[in-house]
Amino acid sequence: MKKQCYIRGFGAYVPEKVLTNLDLEKMVDTSDEWIKTRTGIEQRHIVAEGQSTSDLTAHAAKAALADAKMDREELSHILVATCTPDAYCPNTACITEDKLGLKGRMALDVNAACSGFVYGLKMASALAHTEDDANILLCGGETMSSRTNWEDRNTCVLFGDGAGAVVISATPTEDSTKIVDIELSSDGSLCELLTIRGGGSSLPYKVGQQVPEEHFIMMQGREVFKHAVRSMVSVCTTVMERNGLTPDDIDILIPHQANMRIIEAVGKKLTIDSERVYVNVDKVGNTSAASIPIALGQAKAAGTLEPGKNILLTTFGGGFTWGAALLRT
Template identity: 55%
Template sequence: MKHEAYIRGIGYYAPEKVLTNADLEKIVETSDEWITTRTGIKERHIAAPGEAVSDMSAAAAKAALVDAGMDADELTHIFLYTVTPDFYTPSAACLMEEKLGIRHKVVQDVNAACTGYIYGLEMARAVLALHPEAKVLVAAAEVLTSRTNWADRRTCVLFGDAAAAAVVTSEESGAQARIMDTRLSSDGSLGHLLTIKGGGSGHPYKLGDAVDEDFFLQMNGPEVFKHAVRSMAAICEELMTAQGLGNDDIVLFIPHQANWRIMEAVAKKLSLPVDKVMSTVARFGNTSASTVGIALVEARTAGRLPAGGKVLLGAFGGGFTWGSALLQF
């Protein structure tokens, strides 16, 4: 028997500190005009000293739980998608669970890079297929500025810190949206194009070693751009075809908020007008796994999720991973 999956509550958290393009002009050789024309980004949020992924994901989770009208202890599963966990161990999900004041849940960290939120929706659907009574929290959070090389003008202008969360259950009553379908994919042969290597088992440090550039995010921007557009558009088309939908059936497209040029190019490939594209990139920059979840909340606040409307999500990230999801509100 198939059990449907419904989003019951959504929320996000962004740190208080904001770093503008004007601020970056004082740090690295760049300009507001250069950043804006190439990325669409005007500002990004920066975690406070000592503010970790578990702190931000707990804050986003609390917002989603309030939105869902639920207590944290009702949750049965917590999946936290991140490439910047607090530590190797304990997992950020375990620390997040403790910060929510609960115990004895199924918790784990998962790394799907910028596609994390959509991978999380699929994970929630899978859990509910086995355990329809489950209450699943999907969280996506990053402190990417902890792995940003502020001397690299090509990458340091792109990233910010934030967290998003969604509560997913099999109960239609009180739900905000039905997860109609998801599609996921990956290609590890291209992983070298976007990396954070330093400190991992493949690039370990010894006591006393200096941190080098491999500790920070490194990216072949033109190649990532090309693959992001091609892969995100293709998997969104695959999902729409599987559901028998055309462009007119989509009321809103929420892509990964990496770069306005990528978002615009994907919309063009999908023959979707730009006025159907939800964009928060100017205010938040690229917050990796959490961007789609943040944009979903912002879309609701802006009144862009009409009852019965079908909303298409798309994302692409390091690994490479990519995916799409279709929601009906």
């Protein structure tokens, strides 16, 4: 029989600085109405000067530990899902570990773009299944503003910065959330539709070279939309059917907060009414791998994750990568 694992604490953090659509009107050829109509986004949070992804994950981690009523010394592993790390080396998980005042833990970054947190959930579950005393910190953190082309009105209106975190264990507590099932997938043949290529080994920089557009997010929005909706609906259906559930059994759907059009299309195709679809994209924008854990942390703080609920997570990101996870409170 497969061992179970549980989420014992949730946390979320967004930077203090808020960038509204009205602010963007002064920076690029766009308007508040144009942005809200096409994306549903009203504002996003942006890091302060000198603030990095590890600063965000450390804040979210402390919130998750407090929610779990757990001391930081009890952590055995630290995983950070991100596509905007502090540096290529060392990994952001090691820097997060240091900012938490810890040493000696397994520390690893996971990069599956916007799907990174759900991919990390699978990795953390596997670790919890093999180590009975494991307490795994899984963070999703991004500083998307550092890789946003603020002259490209099609992408700069979408993204924000932030982090979310959970603490996962093989040992349940009275109010822990069970990780019931996870399904993941990918298709690398479509990688050029959503990418940040600049600076990688396929497009390296030379000293003194001017930073090109490839350093920033490049996306073919219409194609991404089609693949995102189709893939998230398919993977959610797989998870529900495998666990004997119908859309009526899902109490809360928490999709990756890419934009309102994608969120609404996924809910509609799954026949999950809007009252059961969690949305915070209007206030935080698309925070990539931080999207779902921020939503979970904010939902927990608001009292939305009541006992006895079936929670379905679904995501889609560059790679392409996608997945779904079923939780039960």
